[in-house]
Amino acid sequence: MKGSGVLKEKLEYDVVVVGGGPAGINAAIASGRMGAKTLLIERYGFLGGMSTVALVYPWMTFHTSSGKQVIKGIAQEIVERLMACGGSPGHLRDTVGFTNTVTPYHPEKYKILALEMLEEAKVDVLVHSFVDKVEVEGNSITSIHLTTKSGSIHVTGKSFVDTSGDADIAYLSGAPCLKGRESDHKTQPMTMKFRMRGVDLNKVKQVMKENPSNFYKKTPINELDELPLTGVQGFYKEWNESGVPINRDQVLFFAGPEEDEVLVNCTRVQGLDGTNVFDLTEGEKEGRKQVLMMADFLKEKVPGFEKASISAVGTQIGIRETRRIDGQYSLTIEDVIAGRKYEDTIALSGYPVDIHDPTGKGVQANDIQGDGSYGIPYRCLVPKGINNLLVGGRCISTTHEALATTRLSPSCMATGQAAGTAAALSLKERVHPKDLNISLLRARLRENGVVL
Template identity: 40%
Template sequence: MIYDVIVCGGGPSGIAAAISARRNGARVLLVEQSGLLGGNSVHALVGPWMSFHYGKTQVIKGIGQEIVQRMVKKGYSLSHIPDPIGFCDTITPYDVEGLKEVLFELMDEEQIDLLLHALIINVIRDENTIKGLKAATKSGIIDLFGKVIIDATGDGDVAYKMGCDYVFGRNTDNFAQPMTMIFSVGNVKLDELKAYLKNNPDDFTLDENYDGEYLAISGCFRLVEEARKNGDFTIARDRVLLFQDVRPNQVAVNMTRIQKHSGVDAWSLTEAEREGRRQIKEVFAFLKKYVPGFKDSFIVRTPSKIGVRETRHILGDYIMELDDIVEERSFEDSVCVCAYPIDIHSPDGSTLTVLEENKQKCYEIPLRVMLPKKAEQLIVTGRAISATHEANASMRVTPSVLALGEAAGALASIAIKKNIKPRQVDYKEVQAVLRKQGQIVSKNDI
């Protein structure tokens, strides 16, 4: 069997790509190496999602917004709320189990074929044209054939196997942003934590309009420093970072920092997983000893895999750079709008760098970043799109990759209908499809 579209990777970008292609008439197979859909949002507990908004204006809608609305209707999400920390304009808390349910429901409703527990190990090619994939499964190695392949692996695995050029991490030393192991803690006395925040506002980063209802913390700098002096905290982090969960008295803690490891090297990734588990123990012990509200708390959930922020950036027909974001550039072939800050977790230090000049700005992402050089019939979506280390730090977040995935699916379906290469498709046709699906394509649509 030859599918119209094969999507590799069942994370948010792959999900959106599969749905978008299917709704435009393509026969779609979604291939995922695990047994779950949701990618880092499920496996690595990466949440809340941020940000669908620029100020009070929503700039990302489409399939991503549809997923949020489904979760809200079922009580699995609080929808979009102002970011208490003031880091970005809104955040979207969600329940991990609820997201799993919603994504599988969508696959069933859209009649998208799934192949789970399948690892892409090679490509089937005719010179520089991809024809299919080889997947390792419990049944053995399976050959899969598709007219267009969408690489939503997050690491550009398919493009890499096609020999596409890429960059990795920052230019100076090729170190990528650190990995993280987010974990959930229950039985937290949120009132005690809120009281400490209220009495020590100078020890936190807070939005000036914070109303105290939903709890998110970026701070406790003095407590972290005290613990470090006492030998109780050795991780390269300068703050407590946590978000209230959708479930009562539960928070998601994002304080681990696993540096100088590679998300595409098996041995390095394995050691990163081990180090992440060690750090969870240290962070939790710190919280119970030093932070109000955690004395009687317990760990509810740890991730099934480490959260990887950055690996390969596949070089495409256009490379997004820092100036594109800082100068809020627009592109005639724009497929979505992003308004997230340039958020760089230090690859070798304890700081979190946010470029001030990027705050309160938004920019467009062009279709060309998804078209890898040296490969035909292949589209790349998600965090592996064509971008520099700095630009990726803004574009890598879930709402953005949802929008990119939707664009990738639309592009693939048009190419198939017209029997042409994806890079031969008129970008205006892609934009028209996306607008019909309710997506915001450019700043002119806001």
């Protein structure tokens, strides 16, 4: 779909994917490759979602704690193509020790690669487009309305995939949604991430080897001589003595994508609702204030940062949690920790539970038992009440606690591919997504490289 200078007030598609983050990109590619006429809609001027808009980096994780890769498919294809163009070193050991691997990537190269892969799949892309209305007849979405710089656009579709992260389409359609933890609806904190250049990572590594107790207990200190430094969690002493007014308990940053560069994940904005424009406004202001405080602290107190300076700040504040659908099944923390698998599993994940406290300083972490992976049921992608809607990414159906693992980008990539595949396959089979033959869907996913 190329601009002609004339506003097309109505667009018609088989599958409409809303949200151009990792889940939406993979959903649209999967749908397009199955021959469905597919449109991907994104509100920013570029794709990548939190991975590019909010500098969420690196991707964590494609593997279990033992190193078995459980996320492949389109997600792995993206990594391999980034490696081929110098946009990623591939999967590396996590020197924080929280997961087995992390996957660094260059956000600008990811933006372009995503567009190339979408074009190859014959997917149309529309950016700078914000969904402000969803039309529903009976129990089906008939169309969505976009606000754009060139006016309103009316998009009809046979099937819709919500990868907005905030369950925007589900919410506007009237599908039941939940938000935050059950007791008080508070959500995990927002974080304004930023990058710094001029960091001496060799000095950082030396300090870690000299004082291992000042770093995360699972940090592979004894292997640092052989491993590239990918991430650091700790500097507890320096942080506790700093008096910086940010409600967290440690320093966390990740190396790359350049040799002297790090991504700092240390700001923490609590008590705000990421679906409330007034709260978002306050969050953006507070997050950017914290960035400057954090950068000053790092330069003054953390070895290796003496000559560092801010090189990039997120286009927007990073959102961990907002709305999620109340779907046919809600994945629970017990499901995750037990490593449960299901007859309708459409994706696996090996990322542990990682709940950033909505009000306190800490993080609740729980490992996965069994083989180190858990299954995500197809039912988590299917909302109640709307027949032709599927959901992928951060806003699938889970509890607050389980969302703390499904929200990570590789998991979102996997559920996105499943949602896009299911949307196109449902149209081929002429059934509603909730009635789709699960064996048929799982077989198609396996054919396309998904591990189940």
